[in-house]
Amino acid sequence: MSDLDSKINEHFAGYVVRKDLVKAVKGNAIVPTYVLEYLLGQYCATDDEASIESGIETVKDILRKHYVHRSEAGLIQSTIKEKGRYKVIDQVSVSLNEKTDSYEAVFENLGIKKVAVDSGTVKAHPKLLVTGVWCIADVQYEFSEDHRISPWILEAIKPIQIAKVDYEGFKTARAAFSTEEWIDILMQSIGFNPDAFGHRSKLLQLMRLIPFVERNYNIIELGPKGTGKSHIYSEFSPHGQLISGGEVTVPKLFVNNSNGRIGLVGYWDVVAFDEFAGREKKANKALVDIMKNYMANKTFSRGVSPMGAEASFAFVGNTDHNVPFMLKNSDLFEALPAQFHDSAFIDRLHAYLPGWEVDVIRSEMFTSGYGFIVDYLAEILRHLRSEDFSNRADVFFKVSPQISTRDRDAIFKTLSGYLKLLFPDGGETEAEVEDLLRLAMESRKRVKDQLTRIDSTYPDVDFHYVGSDGAKRAVTTVEEEEFPQFYHLKPALDPKEQGSEDEVVDVGRGDTSEPVAALQGNSASGTPPQSKKLQPEEGHKVYAENRKGISYDMLFGPYTDGAQRIVVTDPYIRFYYQARNMMEFVEMVIRRKAPEDQVAVHLVTGPDDGNIAQQREFLESISTACLGSGVDFTWAFDTSGTAHARDIVTDTGWKIE
Known part of the structure; x- marks a missing residue:
């Protein structure tokens, strides 16, 4: 077990389970994760291997005898x-x-x-x-x-749900963990290996939990296929309900006038609409109207008497185009059905989670570590729904007075949700609040900026806040920084007037071929660099996490030019995607060097004790693919464990950290 696994077992004994056990017991049972973890929590909530093995057999036996196929x-x-x-x-x-x-x-x-x-x-x-x-x-x-x-x-x-939880005990135990440790615990609790994600990527994954912890919270996530958009809403909690966007009706969602029976919003904490996108889809106008009223006022009426409910809405769907195409030709909501591509509906969304920043789920992203039994965590989050943490930021920051009440409410609901998830016991620092406040403002700004493109009656809004030092700090979205030439276009133009999709460069991840094949296709052929050879300068550069379009040529190219030996130190070149990143760095060196030059690239990394054979295979594949390219790639393990920092050092005197 890792140190974090040992720590969570120490402070939350009986409420955590090893997450890879779900696959071990599931077999061909088509049941949600929370059902399986409920059973695992009864028999496998321990770190004792013998008890786990016995518990697995017990759970398998229960499923074999009592689960109905x-x-x-x-x-x-x-x-x-x-x-x-x-x-x-x-x-x-x-x-x-x-x-x-x-x-x-x-x-x-x-x-x-x-x-x-x-x-x-x-x-x-x-x-x-x-x-x-x-x-x-x-x-x-x-x-x-x-x-x-x-x-x-x-x-x-x-x-199948846990009977009772000790909320005060939960808050007390939370104080034993640092913020980063707690974020990693939550990531493991939803099934992911935190080492496979950056800080911003982790927070985006956890944003999917905010509807469970915040009443009447409306979030939308649009992005590519295969990123796990609906997984949280179908597998995570017995208090959430995932329905197909095309299957919902007014009686099913709100109230049936014939018998007065309240619908899904009256009984579930979260109602998620799967496959919500699709321009060709049709929606009932009465449904759209009652949804807009409920999202704005937390009430609904079908001609009888107004009723209130607390259910949060989550809308998830796939996009048809990449971000630059949408920004150039339409807007980031272009995939919505026509009835929902409506400014009044969109304005009621508290946050837009940028699905294009979420990686397609790969096998190495799943964890084998310990996390909360999801049913236990679901009950904790449900308890937190009754609390309001939105005013915690006032101690450190003041949001711009130019921001409207609806925008402020959206920002503070997102912030409150994050604070409940990460700091249920309080104790957050100014820097930690600022990090979450910026993400909350960005998530609402993404909605508001698209509204100004869709409806010219919406004014531009200056999204900024004032720090304790009195300085104004502006907030931007990642796509605004990445595509400024398209981001502020308005009004949105018809695609026929703008040209075809082929005119826009796709800045996605590219193909997913093996490292060897990809590298062998880029031997020393004199291919010119993809970016201009800028002059290297000393300084500190900041790039938003998940921002695309920032190539290795732009980041490192000018500093590696002319070098004959480059030493890369990174303790975590272990998984496939990490080896691919290393391979892409070597490709960059091959492209930029003169055909007659010979360059040595040496990697110092840490061994992956859990799967060292596969790690060696990845690294050797890069060495083999470099043969004849003019770059000699070598690697070595830092067995001392002292190489914690990441840096690149060249024999020309540059050091990049």
């Missing part, structure tokens, strides 16, 4: 009949049969309907009336000659 539904029904009673794990929903004045349950996988449910069960678990809930249930079979009476009876039911 649709293909085995008939066998389980027979088992219930023969035994008279049997425990099952299934998704259960309940409805009222007005003809018989009784409640009836439907077991999704077991395939049985009209299961008798008593009123006390429904009152104790009202969510059953709205949608399917994963439960552990005892089902009885009692045959009756009266065909009107169903033989199936629900004897007992327990929704």
